[in-house]
Amino acid sequence: MSDAVERLVNLALFLSDATVPVTRDRVRAEVQGYPAGQDEDAFLRMFERDKDQLRAAGFTILTDEDSRYSVDRDATFASTVDLTPQEIAALRAAGTALLADPSFPFGPDLRLALAKIAAGSDNDGPATAIAAASRLADEDPERQGVAVADLTAAATASKRVTFGYTNSYGSSAPHDVEPYGLFLHDGRWYLVGRDLARDEVRTYTVSRMDAIAVNTAKPATPDFERPTGFDVGSFVRLPFQYGPPAEEFEADFTIDPSAAWRAKRLTAGQGELVADGDGFRWRVSARSVPRLVRFVVENEPGVRLIGPPHACTALRDGLETVANLHG
Amino acid sequence: MAKQTSTDTARRLIALLGHFQNEAQIPLATLAEKVGVSPAQLADDLATLSVCGVAPYFPDMMVDVFVEDGIVEVTSPLPAIKGAVRLSSAEAEALSAALAAAGFSADDPLTSKLLAASSAGFDAEGLAHTLRTETAAHDSGVFETIAGAIAASEAVAITYQRDGATAPSTRIIEPHRLIAERGAWYVTAYCRSVGENRTFRVDRIRSAEATGEHFEAASPEAPAAAFTGEGLPLARLRFAAGEAFIEREWSGGRVLESAEDGSTLAEVPFGGTGWIARAVTARLGAVEVLEPSEVREAVRALVRAFGRGF
Numbered sequence: 013m014s015d016a017v018e019r020l021v022n023l024a025l026f027l028s029d030a031t032v033p034v035t036r037d038r039v040r041a042e043v044q045g046y047p048a049g050q051d052e053d054a055f056l057r058m059f060e061r062d063k064d065q066l067r068a069a070g071f072t073i074l075t076d077e078d079s080r081y082s083v084d085r086d087a088t089f090a091s092t093v094d095l096t097p098q099e100i101a102a103l104r105a106a107g108t109a110l111l112a113d114p115s116f117p118f119g120p121d122l123r124l125a126l127a128k129i130a131a132g133s134d135n136d137g138p139a140t141a142i143a144a145a146s147r148l149a150d151e152d153p154e155r156q157g158v159a160v161a162d163l164t165a166a167a168t169a170s171k172r173v174t175f176g177y178t179n180s181y182g183s184s185a186p187h188d189v190e191p192y193g194l195f196l197h198d199g200r201w202y203l204v205g206r207d208l209a210r211d212e213v214r215t216y217t218v219s220r221m222d223a224i225a226v227n228t229a230k231p232a233t234p235d236f237e238r239p240t241g242f243d244v245g246s247f248v249r250l251p252f253q254y255g256p257p258a259e260e261f262e263a264d265f266t267i268d269p270s271a272a273w274r275a276k277r278l279t280a281g282q283g284e285l286v287a288d289g290d291g292f293r294w295r296v297s298a299r300s301v302p303r304l305v306r307f308v309v310e311n312e313p314g315v316r317l318i319g320p321p322h323a324c325t326a327l328r329d330g331l332e333t334v335a336n337l338h339g
Numbered sequence: 340m341a342k343q344t345s346t347d348t349a350r351r352l353i354a355l356l357g358h359f360q361n362e363a364q365i366p367l368a369t370l371a372e373k374v375g376v377s378p379a380q381l382a383d384d385l386a387t388l389s390v391c392g393v394a395p396y397f398p399d400m401m402v403d404v405f406v407e408d409g410i411v412e413v414t415s416p417l418p419a420i421k422g423a424v425r426l427s428s429a430e431a432e433a434l435s436a437a438l439a440a441a442g443f444s445a446d447d448p449l450t451s452k453l454l455a456a457s458s459a460g461f462d463a464e465g466l467a468h469t470l471r472t473e474t475a476a477h478d479s480g481v482f483e484t485i486a487g488a489i490a491a492s493e494a495v496a497i498t499y500q501r502d503g504a505t506a507p508s509t510r511i512i513e514p515h516r517l518i519a520e521r522g523a524w525y526v527t528a529y530c531r532s533v534g535e536n537r538t539f540r541v542d543r544i545r546s547a548e549a550t551g552e553h554f555e556a557a558s559p560e561a562p563a564a565a566f567t568g569e570g571l572p573l574a575r576l577r578f579a580a581g582e583a584f585i586e587r588e589w590s591g592g593r594v595l596e597s598a599e600d601g602s603t604l605a606e607v608p609f610g611g612t613g614w615i616a617r618a619v620t621a622r623l624g625a626v627e628v629l630e631p632s633e634v635r636e637a638v639r640a641l642v643r644a645f646g647r648g649f
Binding site for chain 1: 357358375422423424434438456460471474475476486515522638
């Protein structure tokens with residue numbers, strides 16, 4: 013293995029050191045590690061793989077019209093980054109927490125990113141470790157982390173995926189999906205993609221998937237095009253917004269001045285938030301009365317449901333039931 | 340650990356090249372930690388690096404690095420390399436996702452500064468359209484202040500609006516640990532105002548300011564998790580038929596028995612009555628507190644407070 017490592021590092025150093033673009037023949041002659049006597053086709057395949065690997069390590073390798081190669085120095089070597097002690101501490105806290113979290117799917121790349129930033133920073137930060145921990149996904153975090161890494165790679169390369177899926181009613185079925193994007197919400201990972209059998213864009217809970225398989229045919233050729241303007245953020249919904257579309261209704265809230273500071277977080281970009289004095293009025297679509305009412309109780313005081321009437325009645329009746337049970 | 344390939348090793352060494360630009364002495368363990376391998380593994384990698392260089396491979400054209408007594412020594416500038424290598428797109432994506440998970444959005448100054456210096460035109464806002472790792476939105480400045488205070492063992496003055504409160508309170512805390520859990524960040528701290536260890540949700544901290552006053556390192560009793568049921572009193576709850584007991588919603592709780600009528604008896608640890616009373620009330624009668632009486636009373640008080648709002 014060390015021969016391959018030596019060859020890659022030698023190639024990186026050679027291309028970085030060259031003051032003018034270099035030909036393949038020079039690479040072959042001057043970079044130690046390309047086997048003597050190797051036939052031309054084998055050399056070309058090895059050289060192409062090596063360039064791809066250096067690109068994956070951060071090098072920007074240019075090819076000119078005469079098929080000569082050079083490193084774009086500005087695009088390859090970082091400028092010094094000046095971070096405050098607090099910024100370094102925040103970066104270190106996030107890194108410490110997420111590198112140890114199996115449900116964060118990008119740990120190996122994050123580790124290399126942080127190592128590079130430390131190498132390019134004037135201030136490497138405090139000598140003491142910062143205590144931090146993370147459990148982004150709380151159900152089977154290892155399995156979700158691996159699944160999300162695979163699904164993200166598939167979404168990035170626009171490759172179809174198949175998986176088994178058990179819905180919230182306990183019913184299982186296979187799915188063939190074009191993965192558009194992923195999001196993390198309230199301790200769970202979700203996949204958004206077009207279900208080919210149903211021909212509609214759906215949201216899937218990753219922890220409910222099994223036997224995830226990425227289409228390996230023609231890996232360099234995309235299977236689909238993501239719709240123009242796709243934004244996975246528009247699929248992040250509040251708990252009461254999940255349910256049958258036929259049951260959708262509009263809910264109205266007032267947010268008192270005492271709760272105005274958390275209005276943005278509370279509403280999560282959903283619905284229409286309009287300033288009303290020092291507070292807000294908020295109109296948002298909902299599909300589940302029980303979930304809506306639960307949301308109100310969980311987020312009071314300062315967040316009042318004022319419509320529709322049937323939801324207000326459900327809240328009032330529910331509270332009466334609670335009072336009777338605990339009277 | 341997954342099997343290491345030549346690509347892994349080469350990427351690891353390339354990630355460290357920026358450290359070897361000038362004469363330097365760096366503890367092997369420090370560098371090994373940065374790239375997530377054992378010191379022995381990194382020593383092997385560096386031995387490989389030391390036979391790399393550029394043509395004609397004269398001694399002054401080789402990477403002049405060696406390890407002695409646990410110290411990595413670089414005795415002359417590295418040939419050809421003019422700085423830390425920028426992040427690959429996968430590394431920039433990972434960094435961007437990590438920063439977002441810690442509350443630093445694509446347009447946050449820290450995210451912009453890091454990516455501008457270390458990546459080659461990576462589009463963090465574009466990534467946010469296909470990958471979102473945000474936890475509950477908090478003020479990234481508050482996160483920075485607390486992280487900095489943990490690093491410096493420095494007390495912090497916070498204004499904190501606890502769950503159910505209509506106004507914030509001011510407290511001085513000695514922060515111990517930042518923890519991401521259940522979609523939000525928390526800080527465990529010794530709260531001088533109450534004289535106890537407490538857990539604070541970062542998105543409920545409305546402001547944070549380092550006091551400049553240092554404290555001794557965290558005591559062994561400092562909590563290592565945001566939610567720990569250890570040593571807490573237990574409430575006995577009855578879940579009506581059709582209302583499932585979901586552990587992630589009742590942290591540290593457990594089912595005691597399931598009755599023939601479909602109801603479930605469970606016990607759940609609670610630190611203060613506020614959280615558990617609210618969780619029970621939010622189920623609108625599907626969950627009943629059997630004991631203790633203080634939690635039943637807290638539920639009644641919460642319902643009365645609601646009544647005043649109608």
